[in-house]
Amino acid sequence: MIDAVRWVRTPENQHEVHVLDQRLLPLRTEFMVCRTASDMATAIRDMVVRGAPAIGIAAAFGVALGSQSWNPGAGFSYQQHMEETTRLLGATRPTAVNLFWALERMRALWATPVIGDPSGLTGSLFLEAQSIKDEDIRMNRKMGDHGQALLPDSATVLTHCNAGALATGGFGTALGVIRAAVSAGKTIRVFADETRPYLQGARLTAYELVEDGIPTTLITDGMGASLMAKKKIDAVIVGADRVTANGDVANKIGTYALAVLARAHGIPFYVAAPFSTIDFSLQSGSQIPIEERSPREITHFGPDVRIAPEGVSVYNPAFDVTPGEFITAIITEKGVFRPDEIRQLAPKSN
Ligand code: MRU
Secondary structure, three states: OOOOOOEEEOOOEEEEEEEEOOOOOOOOOEEEEEHHHHHHHHHHHOOOOOOHHHHHHHHHHHHHHHHHOHHHHHHHHHHHHHHHHHHHHHHHOOOHHHHHHHHHHHHHHHOOOOOHHHHHHHHHHHHHHHHHHHHHHHHHHHHHHHOOOOOOOOEEEEOOOOOHHHHOOOOOOHHHHHHHHHHOOOEEEEEOOOOOOHHHHHHHHHHHHHHHOOOOOOOOOOHHHHHHHOOOOEEEOOOEEEEEOOOOOOEOOOOHHHHHHHHHHHOOOOEEEOOOHHEOOOOHHHOOOOOEOHHHHHHOOOOEEEEOOOOOOOEEEEEEOOOOHHOEEEOOOOEOOOOOOOOOHHHOOO
8 A cells, every 4th residue: 555654763763754755756756754843844845745634644743753853952841842843844734634633632742741851752752643644544444434335336436636545644535435435346437637736636646546456537627527517427526625614625726616516417526534634613614724835836837847928927726615515425434424414523622
């Protein structure tokens, strides 16, 4: 299975985290070696690792790396150092809530007062980050089981962006549902949107599905409507970066258009996301901070080839919000819910 974020112990008994460089896929498989929280913050900000659950896992390991590099002689207490580590990692990408969820879960460990040398917590922090990753894989498999039951024995599914093993601890959310359906013996064909402008669909989703031998056709983002009109799509399945209490969903830019199209054509529109993607503190999608990314992603093809004229204005939000009313169901590890049922799933403390 593709493993985007790996915890490694060196022969010198140091911890490293090896992050698969998704910017190079599918042409090259290389890992960025992260030894500090700052390395990990760079990996998240620069999209070496991306996808909401994978960002959360990477941030959790970033906290553990931060603990490892605490130097008592530098003049900051362990708690001050860890607070700054958390701030650094939290400032990388704003939309996926899993990042902040993971930082808070790690805080519960490092903020607990300890007797003696607090750097002794480093080992526990790495174990906690690994637990977050292992739990994510288990949740994805459960989501897969719940979600695959929604698909007919033979189905053509449209997906957008990459919500696969690369975007998670492993197996995937939306792609996990597709994988589970295939494992259950269903005949599944996939249309994968290329996903402008960063091309996660063309580079990452197509790569994962081709590797798995799942029949996949790559299309540009504007082709979904005509395929739906021709009755070539039985369901749309996407992941999520943040789900709010009212069942609105932030996901990769272009998702909202697909949901509206699906509604217009009477096609079910499913979102697969773990509970760590639900932000019960926000009442609606309009409160979700939406990341705006570099104009170069639109004006250039790849890193260097300019395709738009100098001087043109560019608007490049990385995500949009799909109102819950356009979503047939949200598939989680705890079951399948209508968007208007999400609020009542909030943990009692919220
Ligand atoms: O900008 P990215 O690549 O981090 O965005 C990821 C997405 O929006 C995915 O579509 C996804 O559904 C969330 S991760 C499972």
